[in-house]
Amino acid sequence: MTAPRIEMTIGPELGPRTALGPMLQPTLMELSRPGRGEGKVPHPPADALEDIPVEHRRAMPPALPELNEAEVVRHFVNLSHLNYSIDSGFYPLGSCTMKFNPKINEWAARLFGFAKLHPLAPDALAQGTLQLLWELEEALKEISGMAAVTLQPAAGAHGELTGILMVRAYHEARGDHDRREVIVPDSSHGTNPATASMAGFTTVTVPSDERGGVDLDALRAALSPRTAAVMLTNPSTLGLFEDRIVELLDAVHAAGALAYMDGANLNAVLGKFRPGAAGFDVMHFNVHKTFSTPHGGGGPGAGPVGVGEALLPYLPSPLVLREPDGSFRLERPGERPESIGRVRAYQGSTGVLVRAYAYIRAHGGTGLAQVSEDAVLAANYLKSRLGGAYEIPFDRPCKHEFVATARPLKEATGVRTLDVAKRLIDKGYHPPTIYFPLIVEECLLIEPTETESVETLDAFAEALIEIAREAHEDPDLVIGAPHSAPVRRLDEATAARQPDLRWRAMTGAETPCPQ
Numbered sequence: 001m002t003a004p005r006i007e008m009t010i011g012p013e014l015g016p017r018t019a020l021g022p023m024l025q026p027t028l029m030e031l032s033r034p035g036r037g038e039g040k041v042p043h044p045p046a047d048a049l050e051d052i053p054v055e056h057r058r059a060m061p062p063a064l065p066e067l068n069e070a071e072v073v074r075h076f077v078n079l080s081h082l083n084y085s086i087d088s089g090f091y092p093l094g095s096c097t098m099k100f101n102p103k104i105n106e107w108a109a110r111l112f113g114f115a116k117l118h119p120l121a122p123d124a125l126a127q128g129t130l131q132l133l134w135e136l137e138e139a140l141k142e143i144s145g146m147a148a149v150t151l152q153p154a155a156g157a158h159g160e161l162t163g164i165l166m167v168r169a170y171h172e173a174r175g176d177h178d179r180r181e182v183i184v185p186d187s188s189h190g191t192n193p194a195t196a197s198m199a200g201f202t203t204v205t206v207p208s209d210e211r212g213g214v215d216l217d218a219l220r221a222a223l224s225p226r227t228a229a230v231m232l233t234n235p236s237t238l239g240l241f242e243d244r245i246v247e248l249l250d251a252v253h254a255a256g257a258l259a260y261m262d263g264a265n266l267n268a269v270l271g272k273f274r275p276g277a278a279g280f281d282v283m284h285f286n287v288h289k290t291f292s293t294p295h296g297g298g299g300p301g302a303g304p305v306g307v308g309e310a311l312l313p314y315l316p317s318p319l320v321l322r323e324p325d326g327s328f329r330l331e332r333p334g335e336r337p338e339s340i341g342r343v344r345a346y347q348g349s350t351g352v353l354v355r356a357y358a359y360i361r362a363h364g365g366t367g368l369a370q371v372s373e374d375a376v377l378a379a380n381y382l383k384s385r386l387g388g389a390y391e392i393p394f395d396r397p398c399k400h401e402f403v404a405t406a407r408p409l410k411e412a413t414g415v416r417t418l419d420v421a422k423r424l425i426d427k428g429y430h431p432p433t434i435y436f437p438l439i440v441e442e443c444l445l446i447e448p449t450e451t452e453s454v455e456t457l458d459a460f461a462e463a464l465i466e467i468a469r470e471a472h473e474d475p476d477l478v479i480g481a482p483h484s485a486p487v488r489r490l491d492e493a494t495a496a497r498q499p500d501l502r503w504r505a506m507t508g509a510e511t512p513c514p515q
């Protein structure tokens, strides 16, 4: 079979580009042949159109492709093979916790009573789901040491917004109207400053110190009567535990500000560190990271938010409550008048919450602590294996992820982190997160998670070490990668900003209606 040539229009001003390769699939339109598959689909009766007013009938039939069933099945199966997923290989995407998702969670989320429950079902008919949500709130309270939890937010970033809106409500209720600033470390995830500005605050950035922690003196200098909150990520996006957390939080509270914890990295500290007990006032969980759920495809997530006593009145409503008789109900409108209100329709991404519940219950308390120990062990193991080939900027024990840099490699060979990442595709791996956090030059952020075997970690380490060797021996091989992928290097900015996803027929798209 010859390789299909496919014209891909990448951006109008760039004109059509041709992507080549036998792995790319022609569209169904291109595979279509007139009359193919005819007779397989029952034709409607001759009088089928009679009830439709003439002016609403098509003059032309829609330009639908004509194929036989085998072609259609192969088309979609071949397309699915172009997807890289956690079910097909190792996915060391730092900051994302791409752990294996136990399949039993999928079974649980698809149980008829959860999946088919009407979102407006009265409480009396939704007792099972309400109980699960209530128990999940309780579990997250225990895990975090927070006083209460809302399950509504749809993702971590949405949880941040919810948390910071509560911070704003808290200061406003106290008449503290001058607190217009939110402090974030320079290693923070981009969603932190984005959240602050969406909630109407200005962002003040504080630098990291040479050990990769928040610079305590810089934080003290930035704190003022204008500070509403400080958003910290612990462990940080560098994969390092903030070991001066007590001093940091004392300084925040002494300034009259609240402490927000970005809980995206909770996978490293389950059963070890409880943010509420440490003094954080509010935090979000990325349940699609820490507590499984297929993640990374842009699908739904869930970002529950936990609060301490100070923010209890402002939690989004409705919460799920348990009555003294053991039944469950949603809070009624107006029951907690200071609530910031709903942040999402219904009860959040319930399917994702069912998976989180199943994951937490399957592991139990000691099992969750073991998850974190294994994730930390895997990251430190991989870090120690890579130390010779790549520079490790903060050489102290990491948590669930670590940063490495290709800066020395770039200086010696011209091969950059981007090239290393692209070459990994040739070796069958999804690349790790690159160029984040922004404070480390030529950064790779590697997170193996607890679900990978030592054999997988070793093979991945070998691949990265081999790439470093290739960079010295044959830099063009690495700079030209990937060599085996369906497409080479795309113009990612244009593809993201001006995606052109519509198929256009080479000849007329429509053919006259057959009589």
Ligand SMILES: *Cc1c(COP(=O)(O)O)cnc(C)c1O
Residues within 6 Å of the ligand: 095, 096, 155, 156, 157, 158, 189, 191, 192, 233, 237, 262, 264, 265, 286, 301, 303
């Ligand atoms: C993933 C992540 C977020 C954002 O969470 P989403 O669920 O993707 O919205 C925020 N902060 C950190 C540190 C993260 O890793």
